[in-house]
Amino acid sequence: MTANPPRPLAGKRIVITGASMGIGQAVAVRLAQEGAQLVVNARGAAALDDTLAKITAAGGEAVASCGSVADFDLAGELIQRCIDHYGGLDVLINCAGIAEPHGSSILDIAPADWQQLIDVHLTGTFNTCRHAAPIMATQQHGAIINTGSHAFLGMYGGTGYAAGKGGTVSLSMAMAMDLKEHHVSVNVVCPGAKTRLSSGDDYQQLIENLNQRGLLSDDLKAMSLNPPDPAYVAPLYAYLASDAGRAISGRTFWAAGGYLGQFHKNGDQLLGFKNHDVQPPWTLDEIDRQLAGPSLRRPDEIFQVLGTIGALRLAVRQQLLVKLGNSKLAQWWMNRDKPAA
Numbered sequence: 001m002t003a004n005p006p007r008p009l010a011g012k013r014i015v016i017t018g019a020s021m022g023i024g025q026a027v028a029v030r031l032a033q034e035g036a037q038l039v040v041n042a043r044g045a046a047a048l049d050d051t052l053a054k055i056t057a058a059g060g061e062a063v064a065s066c067g068s069v070a071d072f073d074l075a076g077e078l079i080q081r082c083i084d085h086y087g088g089l090d091v092l093i094n095c096a097g098i099a100e101p102h103g104s105s106i107l108d109i110a111p112a113d114w115q116q117l118i119d120v121h122l123t124g125t126f127n128t129c130r131h132a133a134p135i136m137a138t139q140q141h142g143a144i145i146n147t148g149s150h151a152f153l154g155m156y157g158g159t160g161y162a163a164g165k166g167g168t169v170s171l172s173m174a175m176a177m178d179l180k181e182h183h184v185s186v187n188v189v190c191p192g193a194k195t196r197l198s199s200g201d202d203y204q205q206l207i208e209n210l211n212q213r214g215l216l217s218d219d220l221k222a223m224s225l226n227p228p229d230p231a232y233v234a235p236l237y238a239y240l241a242s243d244a245g246r247a248i249s250g251r252t253f254w255a256a257g258g259y260l261g262q263f264h265k266n267g268d269q270l271l272g273f274k275n276h277d278v279q280p281p282w283t284l285d286e287i288d289r290q291l292a293g294p295s296l297r298r299p300d301e302i303f304q305v306l307g308t309i310g311a312l313r314l315a316v317r318q319q320l321l322v323k324l325g326n327s328k329l330a331q332w333w334m335n336r337d338k339p340a341a
Helices: 022-033 045-059 072-086 113-138 160-182 201-212 218-225 234-241 284-292 298-307 310-324 327-335
Strands: 013-016 037-042 062-066 091-094 141-149 184-194 252-256 261-263
Touching: 013 022, 013 072, 022 037, 022 062, 022 234, 037 045, 037 072, 045 062, 062 072, 072 113, 091 113, 091 234, 091 284, 113 141, 113 160, 113 184, 141 160, 141 234, 160 184, 160 252, 184 234
Parallel strands: 013 037, 013 091, 037 062, 091 141, 141 184, 184 252
Antiparallel strands: 252 261
16 A cells, blocks of 8 residues: 655645635645645635635645735734634745736826735735744744745836835845744745736736837747746745745745746946045046946956955955856965965
8 A cells, every 4th residue: 555645744834815816826725735734815705715625625724814914903813813723823925916007107007006006015915924923933933935026127017016026025035134043934936827917908918018119028928928827836835835945045036837946146246446445436437437338347357456455355255256156266366365385
């Protein structure tokens, strides 16, 4: 008789928002398949019926907690529901989201629409995290997984949606630093999948318009008009919620179909340098020459500029491996002043 395969999320008590359809529903079902005990959230009870049925069919366990996470008190009730029903909280996953009005931009978005987008995407994420983080910090374990979007780069236009997702990424990175000493991980997933936000006539017109205006490449247009099933995104959320993913924190991932990637935190790029202890501030002409120059200086130019900063030399050398991605070059720079044997 074949033993049942291990389920990596067995016993994990998880709250997931925006679980009534699309990515949130796919994630909830996958978590259930992996053994999690779930509190699923959406704004209306009827909207969650299909999700609860799919979780039951997958052999999982879930209860519903309805309402908008934009309401701070309701977000607290959602977290408390998990504690009351399952005896604790191990993981929080934020997937709740709404679409920006069709064709919206900074030229015409109504303040009320802006506020609603920020309330759901950014404030809603803050609300659930604000209630969950102290609990996780006290117990010295936990995982928070928030949902971002490539929209935070401005590549899909809009305003409130892009700002809300960008704020979510920044908030998550700050929380990862705050919660590191408490052994609580915080990560972001920017998913690419077919949902109600990425389908329909309005969405297709948006993508076509962005492409015609030169704001979206032909390749991104093709990918955006044929997004993969959200089931392909769900495993990354499940992995980050598992014990295997506990050591991963402060990272922003991209998952779409079979593609798995991450956004690098490479910091700023050197454009020019003056020693402010002995040199005057930049002139506008000097700045113009720096900004109009090559987008990336040659390694020997970086060495020449940064090598003049005696007190910072060691720190600069230690960063070269990251900045240049060339271990031999960095090793040479680190060892260049060592006396010969």
